[in-house]
Amino acid sequence: MLIKNGKVLLFDKENVSIENKDILIKEGKIVNIADDIDISGEQIIDATNKIVMPGLINTHTHIAMCIFRATFEGCNLFTWLNEKIWPIEEKLTKEEIYKASLFSIVEMISTGTTCFNDQYFMPEETRKAVEEVGMRAVLTRPLMDTDGSDVNEKVQEFRNFYESRNKENELINYSVAPHGLYTCSGSCLAEARKLALEYNLPIHVHFLESVDEISSIKELHGENASSVLKKYFDGIHTILAHGVKLNDEDIDIIKNMDCGIAHNPVSNLRLGCKIADITKYQREGINVALGTDGAGSGNNLDMFEALRTACLMQGGIHEDEGRITSKDAIKMATINGAKLLGLEDKIGSIEVGKDADIILVDISEKLDHICMLPNNDLLSNLVYNTSGRDVDTTIIKGKIIMKNRKFEQLDVGSIIENVKQISLK
Numbered sequence: 001m002l003i004k005n006g007k008v009l010l011f012d013k014e015n016v017s018i019e020n021k022d023i024l025i026k027e028g029k030i031v032n033i034a035d036d037i038d039i040s041g042e043q044i045i046d047a048t049n050k051i052v053m054p055g056l057i058n059t060h061t062h063i064a065m066c067i068f069r070a071t072f073e074g075c076n077l078f079t080w081l082n083e084k085i086w087p088i089e090e091k092l093t094k095e096e097i098y099k100a101s102l103f104s105i106v107e108m109i110s111t112g113t114t115c116f117n118d119q120y121f122m123p124e125e126t127r128k129a130v131e132e133v134g135m136r137a138v139l140t141r142p143l144m145d146t147d148g149s150d151v152n153e154k155v156q157e158f159r160n161f162y163e164s165r166n167k168e169n170e171l172i173n174y175s176v177a178p179h180g181l182y183t184c185s186g187s188c189l190a191e192a193r194k195l196a197l198e199y200n201l202p203i204h205v206h207f208l209e210s211v212d213e214i215s216s217i218k219e220l221h222g223e224n225a226s227s228v229l230k231k232y233f234d235g236i237h238t239i240l241a242h243g244v245k246l247n248d249e250d251i252d253i254i255k256n257m258d259c260g261i262a263h264n265p266v267s268n269l270r271l272g273c274k275i276a277d278i279t280k281y282q283r284e285g286i287n288v289a290l291g292t293d294g295a296g297s298g299n300n301l302d303m304f305e306a307l308r309t310a311c312l313m314q315g316g317i318h319e320d321e322g323r324i325t326s327k328d329a330i331k332m333a334t335i336n337g338a339k340l341l342g343l344e345d346k347i348g349s350i351e352v353g354k355d356a357d358i359i360l361v362d363i364s365e366k367l368d369h370i371c372m373l374p375n376n377d378l379l380s381n382l383v384y385n386t387s388g389r390d391v392d393t394t395i396i397k398g399k400i401i402m403k404n405r406k407f408e409q410l411d412v413g414s415i416i417e418n419v420k421q422i423s424l425k
């Protein structure tokens, strides 16, 4: 496959640039990036008036939660979980999780996401949907026990899920996910550590998202959050979802561990969790990537909205211009995400040797793009004036999943219809 005439987003160490290049793809991998590649007999994608960029990486979500979209009004995080989410989740069937997962995969691909890091129950159903579409994902069976459930049972469910994986499928990776330090006892966290070491997998955990969590963790473990984190997960690569409430002591502990942060700006604002100081975290050398969280709290899975919001909200806490820039945000949504998920050798940038996870973003001069015009700065417009709806084509490991906003393999109408039938009563 040859992608011709595009404006290609490239990383060169610290620099981010957009250059006119062609990209040659063979057997799912990028094999050449050059000014004018002319090879006959290849499948040619004309990328005129399009930005060609790495697929976006959503580093924290719960995709089956799309069914809870727009249910948060008038709640806070704890009442929302206790009254609106958990009672309904108890009744969800396998079929419903599968249908909701498939729906969200369509939403992600149509808005430019090619890889997501998920944490939800009945993950076999999400995996089925991921395999069916050819999506890239990091999956798990989360662990928790403060709700009275049996840790051993959950650990066994994780083992069954992991052991039953298709080892041939390179698009699916795994994590061990203790849900949060406030929802897992010490023995549950110890089991998570054991699993991560046994299978050599990263940890994916909710961490200091809201103010209530700080006291809950102290009550449950008798120590503050970052001490608990260090006690159980030191030496293991750990993906911290949120990290909104880090104080200086937390930052000191985390930057000396193998940790990074999945920042979910829209979800944090929607739930009234305030603003994570990612400018400071980056200055301290902590890897920060982006996510949407589930659509219940994050509204949607559009990573372009996360990009824009992440940049804008830093202006709410930093008056100096040294805060996060468009370039930083683009890296967060791509290469930093790949690093956070331990996949930087395969994805996160357009480079020879990497897998071809690529999206084409339409920037043609038309009424729909009037907000980008005049297009004085492609990178700035990509962050501040682009929506997931501008994504024209999505390619995962060299396979076209969506082209010109059309899915050839999927019946989108019936996927939407199936999710509308899921009851929230």
Ligand SMILES: [Zn+2]
Binding pocket: 060, 061, 062, 206, 241, 293, 294
């Ligand atoms: Zn979450």
